[in-house]
Amino acid sequence: MDWKSARIILTATATVVVASQVAKKIYNYFFHSRKSSQADANNDDSCCELINIKNREINDVILFSDDVVRHTIRIPPNRDITICESRELNCFKLIKYIKSARETLDVCMYLITSSEIAEQIIRLGQKHVLVRIVVDSDMAYTPPSQIKKLKEYSFIEVQTNNKSILMHHKFCIIDGPKAIKRKNILKSYAEKLNVHTQHIKLTKPPTKPKPVRGFVMSGSLNWSTHAMVSNHESVIVTSHSNIVSKFEKEFETLWVENEPALVSSMC
Template sequence: MDWKSAKILLASTATAVVASQVAKKIYKYFFSNNSQSEVNYNKDTCDPLTIKNREINDVILFSDDIVRHTIRVSPSKDITLCESRELNCFKLIKYIKSARETLDVCMYLITSNEIAEHIIRLGQKHVLVRIVVDSDMAFTPQSQINRLKEYSFIQVQTNKKSILMHHKFCIIDGPRAMKRKSILKSHAEKLNVHAQYMNNGGKQHCKTKHVKPFVMSGSLNWSTQAMVSNHESVIVTSHPNIVNKFEKEFESLWVENEPALMSTS
């Protein structure tokens, strides 16, 4: 083999190595970094599980400035990945979709058809959904509240207090809500002889798996206008103290009306 052929072979090999490293870095960026909200199905249980149930501390910024992430693939070459509004909308919805047991929403305004659709799908998967909205904004022309109220498995309440309900937060799988769901389920099974028979009849019963509770809060209303045109921010955190404070605030706004819960207090 002459020197010219050897140079061509070395150049081809180096190109292939760099390309494989680039592909690996890009795959890791898109699939590993967001793995806490990916869904995996465990054969031994009936519930979808998160791949990595790890601590969450994140910020989603809707801004004119594109957030850039640079990946170094060799001493002389970098690849820049851009985080656009479209990717941030996808990320926000991905966090919402990660709810496994409960979703408590306290939102001044909900007009996003896409988010409403995902809330409905969560309810259809037996996620317990509660929504508190401002009474003045609940039934404006573009509001999704009337649509959500059509489903019996989604509970909606308008703010009963005289002051403006301007919150924009949601709690995913909060401990208080999880306890509430467990009480409601036990009460329903006591009233349902058929369910008791099914549970004791040898059929596989869904095991309860620990899920990581977290909160999303910020300036963002769940509206297409806000996500597409406004400067907005959303903080996402699983810090227990913060989750607990938001749960207390939600409970202060939510009016309990289930006999099972009233009798156990």
């Protein structure tokens, strides 16, 4: 073999080796960058999904403060990520809890001026979540109150507290057991009144709804943009059954029941 042929073979071999190394680096670059981006996306989800309400075992505190609170947590494989609790993220967290209602939402609030929260309440009603709201009579229609807007929707029940005592509560109950029982009684009563449904043969047996664990949010926070942006406020969120029960009892003392069938069934 002459030198010219050997040189050609060596050049071709070197070219193949270099090309394979380049291809390997390109593969590793895109594979690892994709893997890294997926991990970052998962971490972003961890930051965004600040609350896990799948099992509804909730014991949480939302603090609206000027100080940004940072929590560092470790996730596999031994990577630290930092979750920040700022006013913006806490607003998101509060609304996420409200949006998690599946059956009922009972609100007892001195003041509701946040248009964003009002929109979320309307969307819940449109999804057949039964909504009841008790507000103080003096603040119900004082601008920028959202009560007038909420009352425009027939699926949202609003009552004002007309007692001489100031209604200064700031709590809501999401999927409370007594509220769900009330909803089921109303549904059964409506079906009895609707004669047409008695002649409809169900093609599929009605599915039994999954049990929902209720929880309550209570604290110093009015549902107002000013409070969430400017004030020092706190909200405790818990699914402890005894605490939920006590708040439901308090709501019942303020809510005036108008449905005669429901009143007789609940007695």
